[in-house]
Amino acid sequence: MTENTLTIALSKGRIFDETLPLLAAAGIVPAEEPGSSRKLIIDTNLPNVRLVIVRASDVPTYVQYGAADFGIAGKDVLIEHGGEGLYQPLDLQIAKCRMMVAVPAGFNYAAASQPGNRLRVATKYPDIAAEHFANKGVHVDIIKLYGSMELAPLVGLSDAIVDLVSTGGTLKANNLEAVEHICDISSRLVVNKAALKVKHRLIQPVIEAFANAVNNQQKAA
Numbered sequence: 001m002t003e004n005t006l007t008i009a010l011s012k013g014r015i016f017d018e019t020l021p022l023l024a025a026a027g028i029v030p031a032e033e034p035g036s037s038r039k040l041i042i043d044t045n046l047p048n049v050r051l052v053i054v055r056a057s058d059v060p061t062y063v064q065y066g067a068a069d070f071g072i073a074g075k076d077v078l079i080e081h082g083g084e085g086l087y088q089p090l091d092l093q094i095a096k097c098r099m100m101v102a103v104p105a106g107f108n109y110a111a112a113s114q115p116g117n118r119l120r121v122a123t124k125y126p127d128i129a130a131e132h133f134a135n136k137g138v139h140v141d142i143i144k145l146y147g148s149m150e151l152a153p154l155v156g157l158s159d160a161i162v163d164l165v166s167t168g169g170t171l172k173a174n175n176l177e178a179v180e181h182i183c184d185i186s187s188r189l190v191v192n193k194a195a196l197k198v199k200h201r202l203i204q205p206v207i208e209a210f211a212n213a214v215n216n217q218q219k220a221a
């Protein structure tokens with residue numbers, strides 16, 4: 001952790017795209033587009049600021065261990081990670097979606113999810129799913145998947161899935177329907193606790209610029 005440099009952990013895709021305007025508000029412009037570049041370390045217009053491109057679910061880990069000073073991660077990822085070693089000073093209101101329970105259209109979920117019943121649930125989010133069903137008093141066998149959750153109930157791997165939904169298009173295309181809303185999800189700024197102290201002079205202006213940009217965005221919406 002070099003004292004006068006900043007390393008920012010971001011994932012490719014929607015989080016990167018929606019973070020660009022926030023970075024710009026803080027005066028940070030990436031030298032390359034990670035979608036087209038294969039580089040995992042991307043320079044910026046500022047000589048002391050660089051981006052590292054990691055898997056979305058790995059962002060909290062890089063920041064926790066100080067390999068990145070701060071990063072941007074979905075609340076879904078942060079709940080599963082647990083948040084140790086991280087400050088979460090700002091909800092950036094980007095990459096918004098909802099954590100939902102979904103089942104095949106026509107499946108009698110109300111009956112199947114009565115307290116005391118047993119349900120097989122496939123998900124990338126075992127902790128979120130386990131807590132949700134524990135609160136309902138429903139026993140679950142959690143089947144951990146890493147993607148394409150929608151397939152699981154269609155081939156008899158599970159009764160239900162717990163997954164992120166935005167438009168519902170993927171559910172619909174696979175003849176599934178959302179039956180329960182677990183929580184709203186958006187992306188958060190996560191900051192390494194030691195870096196926030198040691199690099200306060202560098203990090204604080206970025207947090208403030210992000211906060212202003214988020215506020216202006218909310219006003220415009």
Ligand code: ATP
Pocket residue numbers: 011012013014015055056057073074075076077095096097146147164165166167185186187
């Ligand atoms: P990978 O696609 O590499 O397996 P991932 O699925 O975790 O990783 P993304 O799909 O880019 O990566 O999702 C990154 C984050 O964006 C998620 O952690 C979540 O917070 C948010 N997200 C996921 N799906 C949606 C969605 N449909 N709409 C809005 N935000 C979403």
Ligand code: MG
Pocket residue numbers: none
């Ligand atoms: Mg994905």
